[in-house]
Amino acid sequence: MKVTVFEMAEKAYYQLMRARIPDRDAELRQILTAMTKHLQPNVAARITNELLAHMAIETGFLEVFIPILREEFDLDHDRERVLFLVQQNPRIFSYIADRFNDDKEIVKSAVEQQGNLLSYASNRLKNDLDVVLSAIRNYSPALSLAGPMVKNDEALLKRLIEENPYAHYFVSLATESLKNDKDFVLPLLSRDAFIYEFLSDRLKSDPDIQAAIRNQDDGFRK
Structure with a gap:
């Protein structure tokens, strides 16, 4: 046989x-x-x-x-072999990231299967919107592993918040500049009042922010 x-x-x-x-x-x-x-x-x-x-x-x-x-x-040099193996088993990337962490095709192949592997990507690719979105699609907390350019991407965060019922989670991962941006934060409070917990003291005392929170409370009581 x-x-x-x-x-x-x-x-x-x-x-x-x-x-x-x-x-x-x-x-x-x-x-x-x-x-x-x-x-x-x-x-x-x-x-x-x-x-x-x-x-x-x-x-x-x-x-x-x-x-x-x-x-x-020869995993240190045979790129095509590495790409094939990562496509089949993304965990392999964590063992060879020292050589290929700045190779977008390999990194994206890994993170689109297992988003937490974004932690092994280069700083350049942690700030690559395409790579980060690939990671977030299967692992929402991957945003916490992204670089500051992505975390400060207002359009991206709005998109993630619109697609996710737990908007406050993504706001909690935003940069301080966005958390302190009234124009960014105010419209989001109507979706998720828990966002308030992640605002600066200055914004928490803002009259418009306070009014938005009161409206949320009134809506809840009704």
Whole structure:
């Protein structure tokens, strides 16, 4: 019966999980060698490559495979390989971000699947509206990881607030200059009175702000 690469990868994975943690890198090499020793060298290399890729994509213990992946796949330089792996398993980005954190295609591929990975992006890309929106779409708190240019983007915040019933959450993440911008804040109070908690003392005492809050209270009581 022909054994598939998937079945070989599953077997290698479970054998590896039984290995002692300090020896897992060496153990994995031994497992892969044993599995492919009957093959021609070029075929063995291809199968080993496929096995490693499969395990990297499917595993929940990615840290086990990163050292050998770096060596076998040259993750520090092989951009196309990195992009493919990140597309399949975004967590890989967190392990290679030191080399590719300013590569927009790779970063966007990671954050549009797992928004909290924005924390590993470069400062330039944390201020890239396209990248940040990709992260926010699947993880709203990603805005907290964005750069100041994005957090101070009035149009973006208004858009997020309009799309989200918890407007105060996005206001809480805005820069101080926006939180102190009466023209920005006042229209939003009618959507979410909790915004008031994040305003400066100056704005909290503003007559128009006070009136907006009273209107909210009156509407609630009615």
